[in-house]
Amino acid sequence: MKTMMPIGLCGAVLLFAGAAGAAPAASDTPGDYANAIQLKVRKGDAVVQLKLPKEVYLQSRSAALDDVRIFDGSGKSLPFALIQPAQQRRVSVERFPVKVFPVPVDDKAAGVQNDIEVKVSADGAITSVTTREGAGGRRRQLGAGTLVLDIGKGNGDEGKLINALVFNLPDGLDNYSAQVQLEVSEDLQSWETVSYAHLSRLRNSNLDTLQTNRMEFEARKVRYARISLRQGKPVQFTSIVAESPASDDVAPALDSVTLAPHAGLIPNELVYDANVAIPVRRMRFEFAEENIVMPALIGVHVKRPVDNQLAFGARRQATFYKINQNGEQRTANEITFDDVHVQQWAVRPQEQITARPQMTLLWEPSSLVFMASGAPPYTLHFGRAKATPGQRDIAQVAPGFSAKELQTLEQAVPGNYRHTPVVVGVDEAEGGARLRIIALWSVLLLGVGVLGFMAWRLLSQMKNNPGD
Numbered sequence: 001m002k003t004m005m006p007i008g009l010c011g012a013v014l015l016f017a018g019a020a021g022a023a024p025a026a027s028d029t030p031g032d033y034a035n036a037i038q039l040k041v042r043k044g045d046a047v048v049q050l051k052l053p054k055e056v057y058l059q060s061r062s063a064a065l066d067d068v069r070i071f072d073g074s075g076k077s078l079p080f081a082l083i084q085p086a087q088q089r090r091v092s093v094e095r096f097p098v099k100v101f102p103v104p105v106d107d108k109a110a111g112v113q114n115d116i117e118v119k120v121s122a123d124g125a126i127t128s129v130t131t132r133e134g135a136g137g138r139r140r141q142l143g144a145g146t147l148v149l150d151i152g153k154g155n156g157d158e159g160k161l162i163n164a165l166v167f168n169l170p171d172g173l174d175n176y177s178a179q180v181q182l183e184v185s186e187d188l189q190s191w192e193t194v195s196y197a198h199l200s201r202l203r204n205s206n207l208d209t210l211q212t213n214r215m216e217f218e219a220r221k222v223r224y225a226r227i228s229l230r231q232g233k234p235v236q237f238t239s240i241v242a243e244s245p246a247s248d249d250v251a252p253a254l255d256s257v258t259l260a261p262h263a264g265l266i267p268n269e270l271v272y273d274a275n276v277a278i279p280v281r282r283m284r285f286e287f288a289e290e291n292i293v294m295p296a297l298i299g300v301h302v303k304r305p306v307d308n309q310l311a312f313g314a315r316r317q318a319t320f321y322k323i324n325q326n327g328e329q330r331t332a333n334e335i336t337f338d339d340v341h342v343q344q345w346a347v348r349p350q351e352q353i354t355a356r357p358q359m360t361l362l363w364e365p366s367s368l369v370f371m372a373s374g375a376p377p378y379t380l381h382f383g384r385a386k387a388t389p390g391q392r393d394i395a396q397v398a399p400g401f402s403a404k405e406l407q408t409l410e411q412a413v414p415g416n417y418r419h420t421p422v423v424v425g426v427d428e429a430e431g432g433a434r435l436r437i438i439a440l441w442s443v444l445l446l447g448v449g450v451l452g453f454m455a456w457r458l459l460s461q462m463k464n465n466p467g468d
Contacts, residue, residue, distance in 0.1 A: 028390075030071050034383035034420060035059045039070075040413040041372050047398045048372050049409040050380065051085075052365045054255045055417045059383045060277035063341040065366075067387035072374030080370035081394040086407050088250040094160065096152075098225075098242050101129040103146035118148065118188050126150040126224070145234040149225040151242060163219035164243040167199055169211070170236065174203040178232025182215060185224045194220070196230070219245055254281065254362040261347070261356050265301065265310060270347040272359045279339035282362040285320050287333065287355060293321040294357070295350040298335070300342050312346060320357075339363070369397055369406060380414070 030036065035055060041048050052065075061067050070078040101118075119128045129148050151162065169176060177200045183191040197215035222242075257278070261270035274280075283298070299314040316335055323330045345359065372378060398406060 028069070028077060030069075030075055030379065030381050032384055033067065033069060033381035035381065035417065036420065037380045037417050038415040039378045039380060040415060041376065041378055042410055045410045046372060047369060047401065047409060048412050049406070050368045050370070050412040050414065052082075052368055053380075053414050053417070054257065054365070056380070056382050057255065057278045057363065057365070058257060058275055059419075060275070061383060061385050062387060063276045064389065065277060065382070065391070066389040067382055067384040068368070069381045069390050070368070070370045071379050071381060073376050073378070074374060076374050077390070078370050078373060078378070079392050079397050080368055080390070081397040082366045082368055082391050083394055083406065085252065085364070085367055086403060088252070089247045090250045091245065091247045094244040094246055095166070095241050096244070097239050098152070098165075099126065099150040100237070100240055101126055101148040101150070102236075103129055103148060120188070124223070125152075145229045147227040147237075147240075149227065149240060151222045151225060160221070160244040160246075161219040162222045162242050163217060163245050165215045165225075166241040166243065167213045167215070168238040168241065169199070169201055169213060170238050173201060173235065176201045176232070176235065178235070179230040180215070181228045181230050182217065183226040183228070184220070184222050185226070188224055191226060194218075199232075252364045255365050256360050256362045258286070258358050258360045259345075260358055264346055264348075265312065266348075268349055268352055269312075270349075270356065271301075272345040272347070274342055274345055274361060276341050276343040278361055279341060279363045280337045280361050281339055281364055282334055282336050283345075284334040284360040284362070285357040286360060287320075287322045287357045289322070289355050291323055292353070292355055293319065293323070294353060294355065295319040297348045297350065299346050299348070301344065301346055312348065314348075315340075333357075369394060369409065371397055372412075378412070383419075 037053060037055065039050060052068075056065070056068065065082060068080075068082075070080050072078055117130050118126060119130075120126055126148065149165075165182065167180075177198070179196060179198050181193060182195045182197070183193050185191045195215055195217035198212060199215075200210075200212045202210045227240075257274075259272040259274060261272055263269070264271040285294070287294075296318065297312075297314045298316040298318065299312055301310045302313045303309065304311050316337075318332075318335050320333050321331065322333065347359070368380075370378075394401075394406070398409075
């Protein structure tokens with residue numbers, strides 16, 4: 001039992017020293033972060049968003065942006081979440097006139113729209129619309145009551161979608177009112193009713209005009225159409241225009257930074273200092289020289305476990321060039337990545353070159369969604385080593401908000417960027433120094449106690465063995 005006492009004393013020394021040397025709980029105040037941007041937020045909106053400024057990615061100390069915070073005017077940290085902007089789609093409308101064929105009308109007959117003869121060419125385009133002869137060989141007279149429309153072959157099975165027709169009324173018509181019916185067909189034999197519309201124009205003595213001349217319906221592919229007059233008087237339209245909705249994905253807006261190279265580990269190696277917070281989506285090289293080809297390895301420097309020395313680790317291989325040929329410039333100076341985070345890039349050209357191209361990194365910034373509670377002004381802070389993550393799940397910041405609502409939140413407007421070197425607080429410094437002094441004295445006193453105990457044990461053994 002006595003032999004265990006030195007071991008117990010040594011263990012106590014180590015535990016006490018470790019506890020005494022531990023740093024106090026880290027604070028989380030605006031002064032703990034080296035960078036700040038004040039935000040302008042419209043009053044009344046509880047949840048707002050901010051597209052993270054470029055400075056955040058250039059100065060943050062964390063690949064996951066763990067050192068990003070939002071503080072209110074009193075220095076209170078506000079809850080926030082980081083989200084990726086949704087893919088944007090651009091919606092446009094293509095308009096084109098359609099071919100209009102009036103159907104012959106007999107003033108003494110009704111329902112003649114089914115008693116017509118439509119001639120088409122080999123490719124399906126309508127060439128003429130006539131009526132079959134009635135009794136006695138009398139041919140019906142042309143009128144504007146019913147119209148057959150040739151939308152166009154390109155708008156069939158493999159064509160565009162149509163979702164509206166615009167009826168342009170003649171200029172001299174001041175007052176007009178009618179109801180029309182739209183039917184569609186793919187073969188001029190069977191017809192499907194799609195929509196009805198009320199067309200009108202009202203013009204006063206001051207030439208102020210109120211007009212309704214659109215027929216809207218669910219977007220669909222249309223080859224042929226038939227317009228029938230349900231109410232009102234027939235009129236000769238100036239033109240009928242079809243509208244086709246079109247949409248395409250909008251390329252995300254990317255931020256960028258351009259870096260200058262410096263010498264690497266070996267001759268001909270180029271090193272570019274970036275920042276680990278940048279999620280690189282695209283990398284581009286800007287050549288000042290004309291007519292240059294640069295096959296190269298793109299990578300990073302990593303420490304080897306065996307000797308802790310830096311070594312080159314290749315990530316990509318590509319050939320970049322800028323060539324003028326026949327008065328045209330041919331370039332291949334860009335590669336893509338899957339949002340990789342690298343503090344420093346290394347480029348090793350596979351041939352000896354004198355060119356020192358600049359590197360441009362491009363990335364898609366995240367959106368920061370936060371609760372604008374507390375007293376303004378609100379300030380974005382970032383730039384702190386070993387910070388604990390501050391972001392939350394979006395459901396904890398904007399509960400019940402749909403994805404569409406999140407994308408349309410009011411945008412906070414960033415102000416000027418400012419950098420302030422972080423100074424350790426006086427209380428934190430004094431507390432740390434006090435704990436270190438206590439730890440040193442504790443180790444010293446306990447060490448003396450251990451030595452005294454060992455001396456006492458040695459003397460006891462000598463007394464018990466006087467003959468030795």
